[in-house]
Amino acid sequence: MTDLIEISRDGAVQIVRMARPEKKNALTQAMYGGLANALAAGEKDDDLLVHVLAGAGADFTAGNDLNDFLALERLTGTDLERFLLTLAGLEKPVVAAVKGAAIGIGSTMLLHCDLVVAATDSRFQFPFVNLGLVPEAASSLLLPRLSGYQRAAELLLLGEPFDAGKAREIGLANAVVAVGEEEGAALALAHRLAARPRQALRQAKALLKREPEPVTERIAREARLFEAALRSEELREAVAAFREKRPPDFSRCR
Structure with a gap:
């Protein structure tokens, strides 16, 4: 350094x-x-x-x-x-x-x-x-x-x-x-x-940075990530925070 x-x-x-x-x-x-x-x-x-x-x-x-x-x-x-x-x-x-x-x-x-x-x-x-x-x-x-x-x-x-x-x-x-x-x-x-969900944030950045591809391929790529996110701790915390009317805390989600 x-x-x-x-x-x-x-x-x-x-x-x-x-x-x-x-x-x-x-x-x-x-x-x-x-x-x-x-x-x-x-x-x-x-x-x-x-x-x-x-x-x-x-x-x-x-x-x-x-x-x-x-x-x-x-x-x-x-x-x-x-x-x-x-x-x-x-x-x-x-x-x-x-x-x-x-x-x-x-x-x-x-x-x-x-x-x-x-x-x-x-x-x-x-x-x-x-x-x-x-x-x-x-x-x-x-x-x-x-x-x-x-x-x-x-x-x-x-x-x-x-x-x-x-x-x-x-x-x-x-x-x-x-x-x-x-x-x-x-x-x-x-x-x-x-303060955003770290896994979703990084995956969204990766999608934005990817080289161009056919629209149908991008739909399929996003769908695979979306399906995995449906089972994530980040989604559970976001939903719980919404129901409990509080700010989400994603720091404990890994």
């Missing part, structure tokens, strides 16, 4: 913070390794239910540290690749709290998050083509799915910055809040997720 990645807990929520504010949280290979390790460890912790990604200081992240990045001879097998694969494969929900710069991977990583809260001062950008590079982190696949081909082409081919309002318009952000309120809003969403 690197001291440029800070990890804290708020109940069942893990906050993973990029902490290099003097460099706008520009990411090094060591930081990518720390992010991957923190997320992987959180997946193995049964008491941890939701991840939150955040940045220290005034920014989320300005992207790759240029000197560190230019020293790479390949991406395969690097901590950058390990971080992206870890993030893309998380079973537990991920909420991002974005402020200031969210450039390059600061934008592409959001495509793998489940909920994103952006402060009004957030500045997003996919600058890859402008730098003589190609899109990364499956953004050439995920961004068109999210916003449609023409909007994705505008953002990826022109590579121009855009604000929080446009991020919400294209579906990259769920909510836009005042500067300084983004982390509190992200934590509130994370705790709302943590």
Whole structure:
């Protein structure tokens, strides 16, 4: 673990913070390794239910540290690749709290998050083509799915910055809040997720993240999971809470 990645807990929520504010949280290979390790460890912790990604200081992240990045001879097998694969494969929900710069991977990583809260001062950008590079982190696949081909082409081919309002318009952000309120809003969403039935929550995320398939196959896949859920402790607790007119408590359901 690197001291440029800070990890804290708020109940069942893990906050993973990029902490290099003097460099706008520009990411090094060591930081990518720390992010991957923190997320992987959180997946193995049964008491941890939701991840939150955040940045220290005034920014989320300005992207790759240029000197560190230019020293790479390949991406395969690097901590950058390990971080992206870890993030893309998380079973537990991920909420991002974005402020200031969210450039390059600061934008592409959001495509793998489940909920994103952006402060009004957030500045997003996919600058890859402008730098003589190609899109990364499956953004050439995920961004068109999210916003449609023409909007994705505008953002990826022109590579121009855009604000929080446009991020919400294209579906990259769920909510836009005042500067300084983004982390509190992200934590509130994370705790709302943590209060949901954990098995149903993870299965619903897995269904949302699956590759496209014929409608009839998806109906059958959902039916198999639905039938199993009919016998679950989570359903029994939800029904009991409804009948007893009390909030459900899913913490004892495993």
